[in-house]
Amino acid sequence: MRFLKFKSKKKARKSFRIANSNENIRIQNTISDRWQIKLGKLGFFSVYNWRERLGLVRNAKKINSVTIYQDSDSNWYFSLNVESEIQTPDVEMNETLGIDFGLKDLAILSDGQIVDSLQTTKKYADKLARLQRKQAKMVKFSNNWYKIGKRINKLHFKIKQTRKDFHHKLSRYIIKYHDVITLETLSSKNVMQNAKLAKKTADQAWYKLKVFIKYKADWAGKKIIEVSQWFPSSKTCSCCGQQVKLDLSIREWKCPTCSTVHNRDLNAATNLKLVAEYFLQNRVEITTKEQFLNCCFAAGTAV
Numbered sequence: 001m002r003f004l005k006f007k008s009k010k011k012a013r014k015s016f017r018i019a020n021s022n023e024n025i026r027i028q029n030t031i032s033d034r035w036q037i038k039l040g041k042l043g044f045f046s047v048y049n050w051r052e053r054l055g056l057v058r059n060a061k062k063i064n065s066v067t068i069y070q071d072s073d074s075n076w077y078f079s080l081n082v083e084s085e086i087q088t089p090d091v092e093m094n095e096t097l098g099i100d101f102g103l104k105d106l107a108i109l110s111d112g113q114i115v116d117s118l119q120t121t122k123k124y125a126d127k128l129a130r131l132q133r134k135q136a137k138m139v140k141f142s143n144n145w146y147k148i149g150k151r152i153n154k155l156h157f158k159i160k161q162t163r164k165d166f167h168h169k170l171s172r173y174i175i176k177y178h179d180v181i182t183l184e185t186l187s188s189k190n191v192m193q194n195a196k197l198a199k200k201t202a203d204q205a206w207y208k209l210k211v212f213i214k215y216k217a218d219w220a221g222k223k224i225i226e227v228s229q230w231f232p233s234s235k236t237c238s239c240c241g242q243q244v245k246l247d248l249s250i251r252e253w254k255c256p257t258c259s260t261v262h263n264r265d266l267n268a269a270t271n272l273k274l275v276a277e278y279f280l281q282n283r284v285e286i287t288t289k290e291q292f293l294n295c296c297f298a299a300g301t302a303v
């Protein structure tokens with residue numbers, strides 16, 4: 001789409017929206033039985049990986065609009081806003097899982113699996129920092145400054161894609177093998193205020209991962225329970241319900257009541273799993289701290 005011109009050089013993302021009226025946005029078959037999409041006056045377009053991408057929206061009740069935008073890799077993309085009815089499948093619920101989002105590791109699952117921080121993006125991040133330093137020394141808006149800017153954009157895009165890919169894989173796995181899943185609500189605002197943690201947190205992008213887990217759960221008819229991040233999931237013994245005082249730096253501790261040695265994050269994930277178990281048995285979601293503590297205590301006395 002070379003004929004598109006935008007006035008603002010500074011606007012981060014070049015994009016425009018076309019509303020659907022009189023079927024000016026529609027999907028249709030071609031003679032060779034491929035699907036194409038009509039985007040208003042721009043005409044018909046073939047879509048890479050059309051079977052998967054257009055298949056998702058082909059049976060939508062209505063296409064509301066399309067947004068066409070240029071991403072940081074300089075390619076043009078479109079995203080459709082559609083209305084559709086998703087029939088949630090009725091699934092038998094058996095498997096529970098608690099997920100603790102950590103700083104040291106991206107996530108700890110209550111089955112003991114540790115999801116590593118995104119080391120995959122580290123090499124890109126280092127390269128990115130180098131380029132940004134280089135650009136900072138150049139004359140602003142000079143040709144070379146723009147050139148480096150382009151490379152920076154490309155790297156940003158690569159990091160974004162790598163991360164997204166990883167989040168999709170992880171969330172797919174979680175939803176495939178579990179039916180009731182407990183997560184903590186997260187307030188990234190609070191974490192972001194801590195300068196030291198900010199970069200790491202941004203990198204880990206818990207929020208995006210959560211979004212993926214939630215919508216995949218919706219589609220698959222699985223249950224997500226969110227409990228307040230202020231519940232003492234790290235500070236409560238998952239074996240006996242005893243509450244302890246813990247500094248952020250303490251990674252491992254021994255329960256003074258039942259002598260169980262806990263890994264901090266795994267213990268938190270186990271407590272979250274207890275909440276999922278509680279739902280499975282009683283079909284009630286835990287909403288208060290008292291209920292949460294009772295639930296941990298009850299699980300401890302039951303064993």
Ligand SMILES: [Zn+2]
Nearest residue numbers: 237240255258
């Ligand atoms: Zn204990």
